[in-house]
Amino acid sequence: MKTEKGLEKQATRDAYGQALADLSSEFDFVVLDADLSKSTKTATFQKVCPARFVNCGIAETNMMGIAAGIASTGRPVFASTFAMFAAGRAYDAVRNGIAYPHLNVKIAATHAGLSVGEDGATHQCIEDIALMRVIPGMVVCCPADGPSTTAAVRAALQYDGPVYLRLGRLAVPTLYEPDQLADFTFGKGYVLREGADVCIVATGLMTARALDAAQSLWAGGVRAAVLDMPSIKPLDEKLLLSFAQKTGAVVTVEEHSVLGGLGGAVAEFLGEHCPVPMRRVGVRDVFGSSGKAADVLSTYHLTAQDIERTVLELLEQKKK
Amino acid sequence: MRDVATLQRIARELRMDIVEMIYRAASGHPGGSLSIVELLTTLYFDEMKQSPENRDDPERDRFVLSKGHSAPALYAALCKAGYFKREELWCLRQIGAMLQGHPDRKGTPGVDASTGSLGLGISAACGMAKAAKIYQNHYRVYALLGDGEMEEGSVWEALMFAAHYGLDNLCVMVDANGLQIDGPVRKVMNVEPIDKKLQAFGFETICIDGHDFPSIFKAFDLARQTKGAPFAIVARTVKGKGVSFMENDASWHGSAPNTQQYEQAMAELRKGDAQS
Numbered sequence: 154m155k156t157e158k159g160l161e162k163q164a165t166r167d168a169y170g171q172a173l174a175d176l177s178s179e180f181d182f183v184v185l186d187a188d189l190s191k192s193t194k195t196a197t198f199q200k201v202c203p204a205r206f207v208n209c210g211i212a213e214t215n216m217m218g219i220a221a222g223i224a225s226t227g228r229p230v231f232a233s234t235f236a237m238f239a240a241g242r243a244y245d246a247v248r249n250g251i252a253y254p255h256l257n258v259k260i261a262a263t264h265a266g267l268s269v270g271e272d273g274a275t276h277q278c279i280e281d282i283a284l285m286r287v288i289p290g291m292v293v294c295c296p297a298d299g300p301s302t303t304a305a306v307r308a309a310l311q312y313d314g315p316v317y318l319r320l321g322r323l324a325v326p327t328l329y330e331p332d333q334l335a336d337f338t339f340g341k342g343y344v345l346r347e348g349a350d351v352c353i354v355a356t357g358l359m360t361a362r363a364l365d366a367a368q369s370l371w372a373g374g375v376r377a378a379v380l381d382m383p384s385i386k387p388l389d390e391k392l393l394l395s396f397a398q399k400t401g402a403v404v405t406v407e408e409h410s411v412l413g414g415l416g417g418a419v420a421e422f423l424g425e426h427c428p429v430p431m432r433r434v435g436v437r438d439v440f441g442s443s444g445k446a447a448d449v450l451s452t453y454h455l456t457a458q459d460i461e462r463t464v465l466e467l468l469e470q471k472k473k
Numbered sequence: 474m475r476d477v478a479t480l481q482r483i484a485r486e487l488r489m490d491i492v493e494m495i496y497r498a499a500s501g502h503p504g505g506s507l508s509i510v511e512l513l514t515t516l517y518f519d520e521m522k523q524s525p526e527n528r529d530d531p532e533r534d535r536f537v538l539s540k541g542h543s544a545p546a547l548y549a550a551l552c553k554a555g556y557f558k559r560e561e562l563w564c565l566r567q568i569g570a571m572l573q574g575h576p577d578r579k580g581t582p583g584v585d586a587s588t589g590s591l592g593l594g595i596s597a598a599c600g601m602a603k604a605a606k607i608y609q610n611h612y613r614v615y616a617l618l619g620d621g622e623m624e625e626g627s628v629w630e631a632l633m634f635a636a637h638y639g640l641d642n643l644c645v646m647v648d649a650n651g652l653q654i655d656g657p658v659r660k661v662m663n664v665e666p667i668d669k670k671l672q673a674f675g676f677e678t679i680c681i682d683g684h685d686f687p688s689i690f691k692a693f694d695l696a697r698q699t700k701g702a703p704f705a706i707v708a709r710t711v712k713g714k715g716v717s718f719m720e721n722d723a724s725w726h727g728s729a730p731n732t733q734q735y736e737q738a739m740a741e742l743r744k745g746d747a748q749s
């Protein structure tokens with residue numbers, strides 16, 4: 154699939170399922186699902202490796218406990234369902250069963266954010282980054298495209314501990330060449346565009362929109378830098394600090410509540426180490442609603458134009 | 474071992490350690506710890522293939538205390554089995570202690586699953602049993618639930634999983650002492666008939682007196698012989714067993730004895746003459 158600009162497109166959930174299948178002979182791991190394997194794409198793994206695939210049925214809490222039990226015997230486990238049920242319904246099992254004993258479980262949650270679209274608010278999880286980020290020892294990763302998802306799956310297998318991998322339903326533009334991601338690790342951010350006037354920090358599918366906004370801003374004479382933060386926890390504090398110092402203005406962009414997600418993480422860090430004027434683009438503490446994904450994202454002010462407008466407002470305020 | 478006199482002696486010593494631990498901590502759960510002593514004694518000193526030396530053996534048996542608040546009983550058993558020094562028992566629930574209020578897999582040798590949030594341990598046990606099926610290991614997994622704990626809905630998700638995948642390497646024990654914090658299980662939220670519910674969920678079951686060693690041996694033998702389905706032992710027990718004033722009294726679910734109560738409890742246990 155290609156975008157209007159000729160970029161390849163792929164949903165991060167598709168890249169995830171393919172990565173599991175591709176890595177199934179290189180690594181020994183078990184994959185769990187809760188009756189959503191065709192949607193989460195763990196079915197792609199099941200096809201090549203049925204012996205190490207376990208369907209847990211519609212029982213997400215138990216699935217997280219099963220994951221903990223299998224991981225305690227020494228094998229990494231991927232547990233997949235929709236973000237709403239992984240981070241929401243099964244929270245206690247994730248916190249007490251997986252994270253407290255620091256077990257080697259990768260919670261790969263698809264259909265995160267508003268871009269679930271038509272299913273509406275009950276399935277549009279906009280709190281999962283916040284919920285997972287506050288758990289001690291939990292890595293939180295939200296890749297922007299297919300190649301970074303593939304890199305994140307490999308990084309998760311190479312890391313011994315719990316990881317929350319936030320994935321999307323919607324096909325999104327491919328931003329990276331695989332060789333750009335050779336050094337992918339949790340805690341590393343990427344500079345996708347240099348700029349000295351303002352720094353846009355984005356994660357997940359909003360990174361592509363941040364790049365579009367930056368391009369438009371540059372055309373208007375505003376030199377906007379764009380950082381992609383696949384790793385929200387640990388955050389690439391060094392990179393963030395250098396760009397906050399250089400630009401003196403930061404806008405965070407995420408398909409998540411403005412409370413407690415990437416915006417929260419960046420504000421917490423900069424508030425203590427480099428307070429600069431800041432804005433958060435995200436869901437303004439409201440529930441989502443049904444609609445085509447693109448329409449929902451527009452309705453909740455998550456377009457490139459919304460990012461551009463927010464940047465200009467921030468720079469205007471900074472002048473005063 | 475199958476030597477009832479020896480196991481009875483160990484059980485009495487574990488009970489004394491439980492009371493002593495909770496008294497010194499001035500905090501903890503004596504009632505449900507005392508009701509599982511014969512089950513744990515049999516598991517650690519007869520039934521399970523486990524020892525501090527074989528922790529890294531992929532074929533060692535596993536135990537999950539899903540009713541994690543009964544940790545003092547587990548700690549007493551692990552200590553007697555040689556997993557850690559006796560001094561640790563007297564630091565239960567203290568700042569910096571190895572023995573946390575509820576079992577901590579990462580910090581305490583011999584603990585196979587971190588539990589305490591009720592209903593989650595049984596899922597971990599099912600995961601361990603399923604892992605053995607996937608990787609053709611031959612260890613067995615034992616999980617101990619409280620009857621009150623069965624009110625947690627996720628317990629039934631786990632039981633469904635165990636039967637669906639034919640986890641005949643899993644033995645679930647229910648410590649059916651009939652009491653929970655707010656009173657009798659039948660009054661707070663009835664889970665009975667436990668055995669019939671387990672059977673309906675695909676388990677082979679046996680109901681036993683959970684303080685009678687020969688019955689416990691028989692139940693574990695049956696569990697090991699059962700193929701193709703998970704096995705459950707519904708152990709009818711007495712909450713607070715062995716300490717007269719704690720027996721069958723829900724108020725001893727989560728409170729520590731004072732000095733006078735401690736001395737009386739220890740005197741009774743030393744004599745071994747407390748009867749339910």
